[in-house]
Amino acid sequence: MSEERTVYKSTGMNSFGIGANVAEVDVADDRIVRVRPMRYDKEYSADYLKPWTIKARGSEFHSSMKALLPPYAYAYKKRIYSKNRILYPYKRIDWDPRGERHPENRGKSKFVRISWDEAATLIADEITRVKDTYGLPSVFIQGDGHGETKVVHASHGCATRLMNVLGDDWTYQARQPDSWEGWYWGAKHMWGQDPLGQFDMGNLLLDIAENTDMLVFCGCDMETTTWGWQGQIPSQYCFWLTEIGVKQVYICPDLNYGAAVHADKWIPVLPNTDAALMAAVAYVWMTEGTYDKEYLASHAVGFDWFEYYISGKEDGQPKTPEWAAPICGVPSRQIKALAHEWAKRPTSMAHGNGGSFIRSCYSHEPARFEVALMTMQGLGKPGRNVVKFIEWYMYGLPSQQPAPCYSSNMTVGAAYRGWDFVQTKSFITKTLVPEAILGDYTYEHPLTWQGYTVAGWPREDQYKTYQYPIPGAQGIHMIWTDTPCWTTCWNGGNRMIEALRSEKIECVVAQQPWFENDCLFADILLPINTKYEERDIGQDNGAAPFGLIYLEEQAVKPLGESKSDWEAVGEVAKKLGVYDEYVEGRSLEEWIQLGFESAEKPLDLSFDEFKEKGYLAAPTRDDWEELPRGFELFYKDPEGHPLSTPTGKVEFYATALAEHFPDDDERPPVPHFIPYGRRHQESLLHPRSEEYPFLIVSNHPRWRIHANMDDIPWLREIPTCKVTGPDGYKYEPVWINPQDAAERGIEDGDVVRLYNDRGWVLGGAVLTERIRPSVVYQDHGARVDPIEPGVSDRGGANNLIAPNKTTSQNAPGEVTSGFLVNIEKVDVFELAQQYPEAFGRAYDADEGVEIMNWIQEA
Numbered sequence: 125m126s127e128e129r130t131v132y133k134s135t136g137m138n139s140f141g142i143g144a145n146v147a148e149v150d151v152a153d154d155r156i157v158r159v160r161p162m163r164y165d166k167e168y169s170a171d172y173l174k175p176w177t178i179k180a181r182g183s184e185f186h187s188s189m190k191a192l193l194p195p196y197a198y199a200y201k202k203r204i205y206s207k208n209r210i211l212y213p214y215k216r217i218d219w220d221p222r223g224e225r226h227p228e229n230r231g232k233s234k235f236v237r238i239s240w241d242e243a244a245t246l247i248a249d250e251i252t253r254v255k256d257t258y259g260l261p262s263v264f265i266q267g268d269g270h271g272e273t274k275v276v277h278a279s280h281g282c283a284t285r286l287m288n289v290l291g292d293d294w295t296y297q298a299r300q301p302d303s304w305e306g307w308y309w310g311a312k313h314m315w316g317q318d319p320l321g322q323f324d325m326g327n328l329l330l331d332i333a334e335n336t337d338m339l340v341f342c343g344c345d346m347e348t349t350t351w352g353w354q355g356q357i358p359s360q361y362c363f364w365l366t367e368i369g370v371k372q373v374y375i376c377p378d379l380n381y382g383a384a385v386h387a388d389k390w391i392p393v394l395p396n397t398d399a400a401l402m403a404a405v406a407y408v409w410m411t412e413g414t415y416d417k418e419y420l421a422s423h424a425v426g427f428d429w430f431e432y433y434i435s436g437k438e439d440g441q442p443k444t445p446e447w448a449a450p451i452c453g454v455p456s457r458q459i460k461a462l463a464h465e466w467a468k469r470p471t472s473m474a475h476g477n478g479g480s481f482i483r484s485c486y487s488h489e490p491a492r493f494e495v496a497l498m499t500m501q502g503l504g505k506p507g508r509n510v511v512k513f514i515e516w517y518m519y520g521l522p523s524q525q526p527a528p529c530y531s532s533n534m535t536v537g538a539a540y541r542g543w544d545f546v547q548t549k550s551f552i553t554k555t556l557v558p559e560a561i562l563g564d565y566t567y568e569h570p571l572t573w574q575g576y577t578v579a580g581w582p583r584e585d586q587y588k589t590y591q592y593p594i595p596g597a598q599g600i601h602m603i604w605t606d607t608p609c610w611t612t613c614w615n616g617g618n619r620m621i622e623a624l625r626s627e628k629i630e631c632v633v634a635q636q637p638w639f640e641n642d643c644l645f646a647d648i649l650l651p652i653n654t655k656y657e658e659r660d661i662g663q664d665n666g667a668a669p670f671g672l673i674y675l676e677e678q679a680v681k682p683l684g685e686s687k688s689d690w691e692a693v694g695e696v697a698k699k700l701g702v703y704d705e706y707v708e709g710r711s712l713e714e715w716i717q718l719g720f721e722s723a724e725k726p727l728d729l730s731f732d733e734f735k736e737k738g739y740l741a742a743p744t745r746d747d748w749e750e751l752p753r754g755f756e757l758f759y760k761d762p763e764g765h766p767l768s769t770p771t772g773k774v775e776f777y778a779t780a781l782a783e784h785f786p787d788d789d790e791r792p793p794v795p796h797f798i799p800y801g802r803r804h805q806e807s808l809l810h811p812r813s814e815e816y817p818f819l820i821v822s823n824h825p826r827w828r829i830h831a832n833m834d835d836i837p838w839l840r841e842i843p844t845c846k847v848t849g850p851d852g853y854k855y856e857p858v859w860i861n862p863q864d865a866a867e868r869g870i871e872d873g874d875v876v877r878l879y880n881d882r883g884w885v886l887g888g889a890v891l892t893e894r895i896r897p898s899v900v901y902q903d904h905g906a907r908v909d910p911i912e913p914g915v916s917d918r919g920g921a922n923n924l925i926a927p928n929k930t931t932s933q934n935a936p937g938e939v940t941s942g943f944l945v946n947i948e949k950v951d952v953f954e955l956a957q958q959y960p961e962a963f964g965r966a967y968d969a970d971e972g973v974e975i976m977n978w979i980q981e982a
């Protein structure tokens with residue numbers, strides 16, 4: 125074996141910067157030997173770095189000197205060498221651009237290997253043909269999402285750069301604020317917090333440690349989603365909170381992994397009924413007078429409207445704990461106990477990002493109720509704030525950083541070659557893509573919605589109406605995706621499959637390192653390499669206690685004929701004769717250098733010195749302890765530090781909603797508990813629940829990041845990751861309460877079918893009291909393994925059967941958790957007889973369905 129060398133690689137999956145979780149990767153003989161955590165003090169002394177310490181209640185919590193990587197980082201090596209890697213360009217056998225295209229066979233027919241030259245020519249010719257036939261708006265780019273954290277070789281959106289060279293009216297898939305739906309469409313109208321609906325979180329690790337007695341984790345798993353973005357430091361912080369006596373209460377339908385190890389108390393609520401629970405807490409405070417009236421007088425408007433609703437004057441129903449109990453499944457005495465303790469002791473609320481119910485029907489309502497409760501107890505007073513435990517250093521602004529911050533906002537963003545959408549006039553909000561394709565829309569009778577978003581536009585954008593197609597344009601006829609996981613990550617995936625197989629769509633191009641999910645439905649596949657095969661520059665904010673930029677040297681040579689996304693799109697640019705414009709005249713090395721030069725650096729370091737050292741760290745700010753905490757400034761001086769609401773105060777009555785959407789009873793100006801309505805009937809209170817008596821909780825996966833990493837043997841062998849069926853297939857676990865299981869004759873390890881009127885998916889039953897009755901839990905993002913494409917799935921991709929509809933009438937967010945299903949035991953051997961093709965696919969238990977099922981041997 126030749127001598128080992130070590131390179132730095134960020135291991136995060138956010139796609140750029142956030143939570144990059146940097147590792148040292150040891151390499152020998154063009155193979156990755158092992159992955160180890162980075163040490164921040166390798167090249168810089170502690171005197172320079174100034175690691176922080178939080179001191180409170182006689183104890184100390186220290187920032188770590190090495191990266192606290194999540195398990196995925198170590199296991200990812202297997203992903204690089206996965207059997208599923210797409211190693212060569214491919215074309216679907218029965219897709220002929222000059223003859224029959226057979227869209228109905230997408231997801232069924234196989235692929236044949238072609239050359240890069242052929243693939244790039246085919247794509248360039250299709251773009252030109254579609255443009256000439258229908259116009260540029262008919263080319264649709266899906267180029268955004270999470271993925272490997274990369275910069276020049278950006279994992280998503282390189283094609284948007286190419287399209288910008290070609291014109292200003294190609295159609296872009298704009299992302300709605302997925303992580304933040306409820307905050308974005310709801311809370312923002314109540315407490316501002318532009319652009320995302322959550323913002324003022326400065327220095328809250330310190331504030332909580334010093335002042336908070338009770339921390340309420342409402343929809344938060346400190347041992348899963350914080351791992352994904354932030355690594356292990358939030359977990360360590362929570363262990364420390366236990367040590368110093370901060371009570372941790374978890375409200376969630378499942379005793380999730382964080383609750384299992386940190387919770388002093390678990391309140392198992394029914395999915396998406398938090399608004400009722402919180403309304404009852406407000407009722408207790410109102411009737412017992414245990415809320416902060418002075419604070420409300422100076423910091424809020426419209427409280428009397430809220431009181432009018434809660435007291436029952438509006439609808440004759442006081443929102444008592446006894447009213448709420450059967451709705452949310454929490455006994456009234458527990459609701460009262462929570463209300464009493466909360467009113468007595470400084471209480472903060474904690475989230476990862478919101479909880480999967482923040483992506484459910486009418487999710488703006490629970491988000492607003494949370495703001496209401498926090499405001500009633502004096503939001504921003506010591507120990508009374510709302511903290512988010514992922515993306516600690518997200519925007520480089522002290523007001524956004526719960527953890528002590530660094531001295532500079534060092535970013536290599538100037539070198540980022542990923543998505544750049546602003547120049548195009550035409551877009552479809554992501555949740556509405558299947559509808560846009562399958563519906564009969566013309567620019568004279570367009571599909572319309574409110575808000576551009578891409579997770580972060582100012583509140584006023586929500587009052588704007590957008591349309592597809594744009595005036596004068598035709599609908600889309602070509603899809604080019606570098607994010608081929610719509611089916612398992614968005615809402616109503618089965619409908620997306622139908623759209624992908626529509627005859628309106630003449631060409632589907634997918635570029636990805638692995639053959640999975642939407643790739644099955646493509647006509648042309650481009651092989652993409654992983655970051656380990658690329659040379660790049662990197663940036664970490666979020667996971668490390670210090671700001672970091674680093675050189676990412678190539679670890680191993682590209683596998684097969686794979687190229688980076690940036691290079692792959694470059695091949696198409698060459699065929700279109702616009703390569704120089706696409707790369708803006710710069711080589712890879714020049715882009716890397718530009719990233720370094722343009723970063724705001726705390727230290728005078730030349731590019732050569734940077735390359736020599738491998739990384740640069742920004743130390744902790746000297747004044748971090750003095751920086752404002754959460755809503756402290758607003759609390760102390762609401763006139764001097766107003767919120768970004770129209771009145772500058774917390775609006776219990778949202779004045780702008782009243783003005784712009786006076787008739788919207790799905791999102792009225794005052795927060796309401798809305799179990800179901802015209803749009804959604806996903807509630808146990810609705811008659812539909814007689815047929816589908818369970819609410820499914822579809823969380824962010826414990827052993828994946830969304831669609832990523834479902835084929836890693838080291839993860840798949842972990843007992844909680846998969847359930848091995850009697851046929852040897854590893855099914856995606858479904859937690860079910862033993863009581864519910866007994867009634868249906870389901871036993872531990874049985875294969876079960878989750879179904880509703882949108883289709884069915886399989887899973888492996890796990891009988892556990894960790895899920896409350898009437899609820900089943902299955903993670904999202906499992907790899908699609910179609911039984912009948914568009915109807916049923918063996919992999920357990922439950923997003924396929926999530927609602928097709930958006931959050932509410934004027935809020936086009938996703939609805940991906942908290943919807944109705946039924947569950948029944950199935951006999952896999954019978955299914956295998958019924959669907960021989962699907963159940964007969966070559967399968968490797970360690971990695972899942974094999975790519976070879978879809979490849980035609982030459």
Ligand SMILES: Nc1nc2c(c(=O)[nH]1)N[C@H]1C(S)=C(S)[C@@H](COP(=O)(O)OP(=O)(O)OC[C@H]3O[C@@H](n4cnc5c(=O)[nH]c(N)nc54)[C@H](O)[C@@H]3O)O[C@H]1N2
Binds near residue numbers: 280609652653
């Ligand atoms: N049921 C349910 N669904 C949800 C949610 C939920 O709570 N419940 N949450 C939602 C939220 S908040 C989010 S953010 C979304 C996430 O949804 P996405 O961001 O779409 O999901 P990812 O799986 O992270 O990544 C996108 C794709 O990029 C691929 N990829 C990774 N690296 C690269 C690369 O270098 N190049 C290329 N070309 N591809 C790459 C991955 O394999 C994957 O197919 O899911 C949403 N869906």
Ligand SMILES: Nc1nc2c(c(=O)[nH]1)N[C@H]1C(S)=C(S)[C@@H](COP(=O)(O)OP(=O)(O)OC[C@H]3O[C@@H](n4cnc5c(=O)[nH]c(N)nc54)[C@H](O)[C@@H]3O)O[C@H]1N2
Binds near residue numbers: 398
């Ligand atoms: N491991 C891992 N980490 C990740 C990701 C990943 O896919 N995998 N994705 C990243 C991304 S893009 C995001 S946006 C964040 C998301 O971070 P979060 O929003 O925190 O994640 P979720 O899994 O959607 O929800 C967290 C918890 O909410 C609880 N919950 C579900 N339904 C309800 C309900 O109706 N009421 C209440 N009170 N609780 C409920 C469940 O216990 C669940 O574990 O995570 C990031 N980190």
Ligand SMILES: [Mo]
Binds near residue numbers: 302303
């Ligand atoms: Mo997200």
